[in-house]
Amino acid sequence: MKVLSKSSEYGLRALLYMVTRSGEQEYVSIREMSEELEISFHFLTKILQNLTQANMLVSYRGPSGGVAFNTPPEDILLVDVVRILEGDDFFDKCLLGLPGCGERSPCPMHEFWKGIKAALKQEFETTSLAAMGKSIQLKSLRLVP
Amino acid sequence: MKVLSKSSEYGLRALLYMVTRSGEQEYVSIREMSEELEISFHFLTKILQNLTQANMLVSYRGPSGGVAFNTPPEDILLVDVVRILEGDDFFDKCLLGLPGCGERSPCPMHEFWKGIKAALKQEFETTSLAAMGKSIQLKSLRLVP
DNA sequence: CAGTTTTAAGAGTATTTTGTCTGCAAAGTA
DNA sequence: TACTTTGCAGACAAAATACTCTTAAAACTG
Ligand code: SF4
Ligand code: SF4
Numbered sequence: 001m002k003v004l005s006k007s008s009e010y011g012l013r014a015l016l017y018m019v020t021r022s023g024e025q026e027y028v029s030i031r032e033m034s035e036e037l038e039i040s041f042h043f044l045t046k047i048l049q050n051l052t053q054a055n056m057l058v059s060y061r062g063p064s065g066g067v068a069f070n071t072p073p074e075d076i077l078l079v080d081v082v083r084i085l086e087g088d089d090f091f092d093k094c095l096l097g098l099p100g101c102g103e104r105s106p107c108p109m110h111e112f113w114k115g116i117k118a119a120l121k122q123e124f125e126t127t128s129l130a131a132m133g134k135s136i137q138l139k140s141l142r143l144v145p
Numbered sequence: 146m147k148v149l150s151k152s153s154e155y156g157l158r159a160l161l162y163m164v165t166r167s168g169e170q171e172y173v174s175i176r177e178m179s180e181e182l183e184i185s186f187h188f189l190t191k192i193l194q195n196l197t198q199a200n201m202l203v204s205y206r207g208p209s210g211g212v213a214f215n216t217p218p219e220d221i222l223l224v225d226v227v228r229i230l231e232g233d234d235f236f237d238k239c240l241l242g243l244p245g246c247g248e249r250s251p252c253p254m255h256e257f258w259k260g261i262k263a264a265l266k267q268e269f270e271t272t273s274l275a276a277m278g279k280s281i282q283l284k285s286l287r288l289v290p
Numbered sequence: 291c292a293g294t295t296t297t298a299a300g301a302g303t304a305t306t307t308t309g310t311c312t313g314c315a316a317a318g319t320a
Numbered sequence: 321t322a323c324t325t326t327g328c329a330g331a332c333a334a335a336a337t338a339c340t341c342t343t344a345a346a347a348c349t350g
Contacts, residue, residue, distance in 0.1 A: 030296080045297070046298095046299090048297090049298065059297060061295080061297045064295090065296050066297080
């Protein structure tokens with residue numbers, strides 16, 4: 001049951017890492033994140049480049065460079081992240097993989113699957129990175145293997 | 146958001162097809178299914194072989210051969226199918242892909258994700274192939290693109 | 291300016307998933 | 321028995337995903 005691609009998993013973990021350490025609004029080094037989170041540096045770089053090109057992050061080169069949030073993490077919802085990294089149709093997928101699905105001639109799973117998708121979407125649309133970051137700090141939840 | 150692999154999608158569609166046409170307990174030809182459901186014949190063959198080796202189906206060769214249910218579809222739950230085709234740890238996967246997850250040191254998503262997983266598991270554990278097949282016949286739901 | 295640090299960009303590789311092909315074995319038909 | 325129909329098995333190939341490497345460009349340091 002793979003819901004998120006590795007890109008999304010890594011991207012989310014990196015963003016949450018940024019939230020927890022952004023007392024200052026400094027740029028966070030990609031190298032540092034890749035080491036702390038045990039993610040391949042080059043792969044993480046590419047993922048964060050996607051987020052930068054989508055204007056979720058801004059980047060800065062040279063010593064003490066890195067990436068930073070373009071908008072405050074209070075305003076970034078999980079759905080925004082997965083929409084960028086997984087595509088706009090992330091929540092439109094079907095359990096049985098039938099194309100052109102819909103209410104008119106739904107497959108047997110439809111009623112149940114609709115509910116699950118709605119719950120997932122609802123959660124992603126109402127949870128901000130900042131809220132998750134706060135949860136991390138409060139309960140000392142983990143982000144690293 | 147890919148929950149099921151193609152193998153599971155195809156396997157489930159084939160099994161549901163078998164349910165809907167098993168007024169008689171005849172063997173259903175794999176070739177026929179692959180054509181009706183528009184699934185690659187060889188690929189579907191391999192998937193059904195997995196189900197046969199797991200004793201969910203029995204097969205018979207030669208003219209008018211094919212596959213049939215080993216136990217009545219009333220007794221086959223969706224969870225049985227995905228456990229065979231996706232592995233036993235299907236419902237143990239984690240949203241952020243962190244290994245060794247658990248209640249003791251959960252990641253930020255844990256509380257929410259636990260609920261979604263439970264709902265999905267619950268549904269898969271209580272829905273039989275026969276029940277879904279009945280739903281297909283009653284509401285003339287579709288199984289084919 | 292020369293040299294270092296860091297992200298950007300894109301080509302290249304590895305692994306997994308998905309799908310194809312070929313030959314064989316079992317069962318039926320004549 | 322010879323021949324056809326079907327599933328079985330495993331090698332093979334294509335596509336998608338995941339990851340790596342190299343070169344460049346921007347920013348800083350002295
Ligand atoms: S009817 Fe529902 S479950 Fe079936 S393919 Fe469409 S969206 Fe998916
Ligand atoms: S704590 Fe929960 S969400 Fe996090 S890795 Fe473990 S099971 Fe997954």
